[in-house]
Amino acid sequence: MTTSYSLNNDSQAAKVLNELYAEAEKQRSGAGNRLTAEAGAVLTPLERFTALKHRYMPIDRPFGNLMYSLLRASQAKTIVEFGTSFGISTIFLAAAARDNGFGKVITTEFIAEKAERARENLTRAGLVDWVEFRVGDALQTLSDPLPGPVDFLFLDGEKSLYLDMVRRVEPQMATGCLIASDNTDHQGAEPYLQYMRDPQQGYVSTPILTQGGPKAHSGHEISFRL
Numbered sequence: 339m340t341t342s343y344s345l346n347n348d349s350q351a352a353k354v355l356n357e358l359y360a361e362a363e364k365q366r367s368g369a370g371n372r373l374t375a376e377a378g379a380v381l382t383p384l385e386r387f388t389a390l391k392h393r394y395m396p397i398d399r400p401f402g403n404l405m406y407s408l409l410r411a412s413q414a415k416t417i418v419e420f421g422t423s424f425g426i427s428t429i430f431l432a433a434a435a436r437d438n439g440f441g442k443v444i445t446t447e448f449i450a451e452k453a454e455r456a457r458e459n460l461t462r463a464g465l466v467d468w469v470e471f472r473v474g475d476a477l478q479t480l481s482d483p484l485p486g487p488v489d490f491l492f493l494d495g496e497k498s499l500y501l502d503m504v505r506r507v508e509p510q511m512a513t514g515c516l517i518a519s520d521n522t523d524h525q526g527a528e529p530y531l532q533y534m535r536d537p538q539q540g541y542v543s544t545p546i547l548t549q550g551g552p553k554a555h556s557g558h559e560i561s562f563r564l
């Protein structure tokens with residue numbers, strides 16, 4: 339029998355997740371470190387994310403639980419993540435690899451300090467051995483060879499790059515690859531959604547409504563590579 343892993347139990351990973359979500363919530367409900375839409379509009383994505391480098395911006399817990407379940411059910415081996423931040427989502431992905439007993443999460447983040455904090459958090463969660471951290475622009479870092487055909491791709495970086503990212507990884511996708519994406523209701527993700535939902539492109543793609551986090555969330559999309 340494989341180890342059972344509940345994200346609600348008192349394992350080290352669950353404890354670290356609880357701490358990180360508590361910090362993220364404190365930050366979310368407080369003032370400071372925010373950018374107005376006008377200020378953000380004149381910055382490049384790298385400048386914008388650098389200005390927000392202290393912010394967590396994590397996935398909701400229910401979406402993390404869903405990805406964990408999909409990874410366990412599909413027995414995904416090569417798991418790629420675009421947008422590490424402080425590693426909250428990476429904990430869900432790496433926990434699934436550990437509990438499957440195989441696989442690797444390749445995660446990428448262009449703010450070096452964030453990647454370093456994520457490594458510390460994954461170490462504290464006892465999951466660092468399941469993760470390869472790539473620091474830099476994902477368009478470059480994910481062009482380097484991956485350990486195998488990609489079974490699961492999670493998109494949570496700059497929204498206007500979602501389509502580029504999926505096109506970049508596409509030649510290395512396994513048949514049956516699952517693609518999970520966050521915030522597809524944000525500006526910049528429209529061409530991505532159009533592409534994933536176009537039957538000519540070889541995906542079955544559907545929006546899902548995830549409830550139970552701080553907000554009812556309609557920006558999640560799950561796609562399946564035919």
Ligand SMILES: C[S@@+](CC[C@H](N)C(=O)[O-])C[C@H]1O[C@@H](n2cnc3c(N)ncnc32)[C@H](O)[C@@H]1O
Pocket residue numbers: 383387388394395396397420421422423424425426427428446447448449452474475476477494495496499
């Ligand atoms: C919404 S946050 C990710 C949150 C994380 N997935 C979680 O749930 O904890 C987006 C992150 O993607 C990073 N990012 C954005 N564009 C990127 C790019 N082109 N290459 C690498 N990282 C990028 C940002 O610096 C930011 O930390």
